[in-house]
Every structure is written in structure tokens, then in C-alpha cells.
Amino acid sequence: MTGTPGATYNYPPVTEVYCGLVFEPIAGLKVPYFGLFWDEFRSDYPICQHATPLGSNPSVIFESITELPLPRIWFLSKSENILIQLQTDRIILNWRKLKPEDKYPKYDSIMREFRTKLNLFSDFVASHELGALRPVTCELAYVNDVPRGQGWEKTTELSNLLADFCWHSSSQRFLSEPRDIKLQFVFEIPDSQGSLTFAVSQRTRVSDQVPTFVLQLTANGLGPDHSMNAVWSWFENAHIMINRAFEDLTTPSIQELWKQPSSL
Secondary structure: OOOOOOOOOOOOOOEEEEEEEOOOOOOOOOOOHHHHHHHHOOOOOOEEEEEOOOOOOOOEEEEEOOOOOOOEEEEOOOOOOOEEEEOOOEEEEEEOOOOOOOOOHHHHHHHHHHHHHHHHHHHHHHHHOOOOOOOOEEEEEEEEEOOOOOOOOOHHHHHHEEEEOOOOOOOOOOOOOOOOOOEEEEEEEOOOOOOEEEEEEEEOOOOOOEEEEEEEEEEEEOOOOHHHHHHHHEEEEEHHHHHHHHHHHHHHHHHHHHOOOOOO
């Protein structure tokens, strides 16, 4: 898939971006190697945490001697805005908006850091003779928060944000206005490159307890070519599709808010 990247916004509602590569499990990647890999970039990511492994077959992520599941390791930047996640079958980079003044650093910056760390990990695996890095699938996701007051006040005003949603209010209706809305749409990525999921949900923002709509676009896939060149090409195409889908799915009026200086 090729094409223009779509609209750009001076004040995008992005609160999280994550990009990840799932690869065939690396059997030789035991716990001590996580620490050795951390040494390669600890000065920039000084914080380390454990987490439950993501989506793996437990029989694959168990150590043969102890029969204990290997953890997912988090390496956090000094600001904690950037998070590297590593387990035996995947590596993920997250950018997170933790404070109101945090600015989305743009896709190119995020992808450059992900590419650097993935190449570093690939070299590490090779230099320690742990096995080959064989890509299986990729994921790129954008999470956007649209708080109450930014184009909507009531749940039924989701139509102010989404071009394809409309709640018909009427005194003749049996049902009252919905208390909560959850929507999900799945689209094919052209050329058998995977799928794009658009999910809409509601939550209360922790920082100020303001209700917000969460608009998440997640691309998954890779295609028949599993080379690293194909991996980077997939991310570029997925980014274009996410941008163009976001422009297609949201209304012109809310897009104007994200383009103009404001106190949102």
C-alpha cells in the first residue's frame, strides 16, 4: 500500500503510541541475558520492572530447568514516557503521555528509537549466539483521548467525533440515552498485509476524573515476506493507513479543533 500520510494536527489527541515485533521464541534468551541486554542502553533507560508475559504459549516461555515462566521486562526512560518491553518472543516500544504538557514526538521519532533498539537487540542475540531473530507479525497502535468538552458533552454526542455514528434521540424511544458506548470496527489492510481495528470506548481520566472517549487504531500483520526490510516497509504502510483511517473516521469539526491553538 502506498499513498499520502493524511492530515496532520498541531494539537493531536494522541496519548499513547506503541509499535512492536513478534518473532519466533528465542529459546536461548534466559533471564541473565535480559540484564546483559539492559547494560547496552541502561544510561537512557535506568528503570527496570517486571510484568506478566503477553499472549505467548506458556509451554514456550517456561525455562526447562525451573519450569517458571519467564517475565516480560520493562525498561523505562528517565522521564518514563518511553517504555521498552521485552520477552522471549517480542519487543515493544511505547510512548506515553503522562503529563498534560507532554507533546507527542511524532511517528518518525518514535520509529527511529524503536528501530535502534530492535537492531541493538538483533545484534545482541547474534553476538551471544542465542538464535536467529525471525519476524512473525508486527503491531502499530495509536490511542487517542477526547475528553468531555472537546466537541462533546453527552455520550450521545459521539456523532460530533465520529462520521459514521448517530444516536437518534426521541421521546418515543423505549431506551434512554446509553450510559456507556463500546464500538469496534475491523478493516482489511490492502495487499494481504493484515488488519486494522478501530475501537471506541469510554473511561474516566485518572489525572482529573474527566470522562473521555478513547479512540484506538491498531494495525496487525506483516504479509508473506518476513524479512526485516518487509518489517520496516509494513510499519510505514501501517502508519499511513492509521493516519488516513483516523481522518476518514472522525468528523471535520473535531479535526479543526486539533489543528488550532486552544486550551483543550
